[in-house]
Amino acid sequence: MGRAPCCDKANVKxxxxxxxxxxxxxxxxxxxxxxGNWIALPSKIVGLxxxxxxxxxxxxxxxxxxxxxxxxxEEEDNxxxxxxxxxxxxxxxxxxxxxxxxxxxxxxxxxTKLKKKLLTKQKKDQQSQTRRAFRLNQEIKRENxxxxxxxxxxxxxxxxxxxxxxxxxxxxxSFIQNYNLKEIEFSDNHQLQGINSQYPCDIYFQQDQxxxxxxxxxxxxxxxLAYVNHQQTDGSMKIDSGANxxxxxxxxxxxxxxxxxxxxxxxxxxxxxxxxxxxESMLFYGMVQTQ
DNA sequence: AATAGGCTCAACCGCCAGGGT
DNA sequence: GACCCTGGCGGTTGAGCCTAT
Numbered sequence: 001m002g003r004a005p006c007c008d009k010a011n012v013k014x015x016x017x018x019x020x021x022x023x024x025x026x027x028x029x030x031x032x033x034x035x036g037n038w039i040a041l042p043s044k045i046v047g048l049x050x051x052x053x054x055x056x057x058x059x060x061x062x063x064x065x066x067x068x069x070x071x072x073x074e075e076e077d078n079x080x081x082x083x084x085x086x087x088x089x090x091x092x093x094x095x096x097x098x099x100x101x102x103x104x105x106x107x108x109x110x111x112t113k114l115k116k117k118l119l120t121k122q123k124k125d126q127q128s129q130t131r132r133a134f135r136l137n138q139e140i141k142r143e144n145x146x147x148x149x150x151x152x153x154x155x156x157x158x159x160x161x162x163x164x165x166x167x168x169x170x171x172x173x174s175f176i177q178n179y180n181l182k183e184i185e186f187s188d189n190h191q192l193q194g195i196n197s198q199y200p201c202d203i204y205f206q207q208d209q210x211x212x213x214x215x216x217x218x219x220x221x222x223x224x225l226a227y228v229n230h231q232q233t234d235g236s237m238k239i240d241s242g243a244n245x246x247x248x249x250x251x252x253x254x255x256x257x258x259x260x261x262x263x264x265x266x267x268x269x270x271x272x273x274x275x276x277x278x279x280e281s282m283l284f285y286g287m288v289q290t291q
Numbered sequence: 292a293a294t295a296g297g298c299t300c301a302a303c304c305g306c307c308a309g310g311g312t
Numbered sequence: 313g314a315c316c317c318t319g320g321c322g323g324t325t326g327a328g329c330c331t332a333t
Contacts, residue, residue: 108300
């Protein structure tokens with residue numbers, strides 16, 4: 001036997017509330033209060049065929065006094081984002097910090113607008129942070145004489161055969177001087193297809209992925225000569241080589257030299273041939289052999 | 292003008308905790 | 313302690329509106 005329903009569904013009205021129903025509920029509650037029992041409330045209001053839960057929701061989310069309707073302010077946005085980051089989707093707690101706003105309002109607002117806004121901001125922050133770390137690292141290496149070439153941005157979408165036209169072999173860390181660090185930016189949706197799998201993994205990608213949904217990340221597999229990293233549930237990162245499943249972990253993804261040492265030991269892999277789609281605006285850093 | 296797809300948000304659903312018996 | 317009832321909550325749905333084609 002299942003749980004008893006809170007009301008007789010056959011005899012209650014459902015769906016949007018009419019102005020008349022609003023008026024009846026509002027005037028009753030203003031005159032008599034709720035009586036501390038929402039389930040019993042509708043039976044006391046003549047002509048109102050609504051479930052008690054529905055009455056409660058309508059009152060709390062729409063009819064009660066001092067409710068704020070309309071768009072959220074920048075300050076409210078900040079409060080919601082800050083609280084969400086700290087306590088998660090505890091909407092009632094968040095709503096308690098925003099007078100006049102209901103948990104339902106905030107939940108809707110978050111799901112439809114604020115989440116996207118926050119993700120976009122995080123993505124931009126992360127990209128600029130990674131760029132800064134990369135350039136700083138390269139600058140240091142250049143100063144140390146390990147690298148001589150300037151930064152170069154390779155836009156894969158403009159050179160779709162880029163990875164197929166040159167044969168790279170994995171740079172043994174001890175020969176790092178022979179390799180140039182390049183920033184490889186995928187500025188457009190792009191698919192790498194049929195990359196020759198004879199070569200061991202030789203391009204090392206750091207994917208700016210914090211702003212991506214884990215389910216999306218999991219759909220990204222290694223392609224030919226590339227390893228693609230994944231964020232693990234414990235926060236560490238993993239480079240996935242597809243079917244071979246060898247991976248390395250690194251705790252410091254801003255440090256190219258530590259990436260290289262982490263990468264040691266998995267360069268004998270033979271990659272399977274797979275297609276991979278890179279989403280718009282994903283940012284990768286690669287280490288490629290150019291000589 | 293028609294239509295498909297995306298977006299918004301009010302409302303519902305089902306679960307859970309807590310209080311009363 | 314077991315059971316029942318209710319309030320409260322977060323997740324989900326879907327009708328209606330909006331926008332792009």
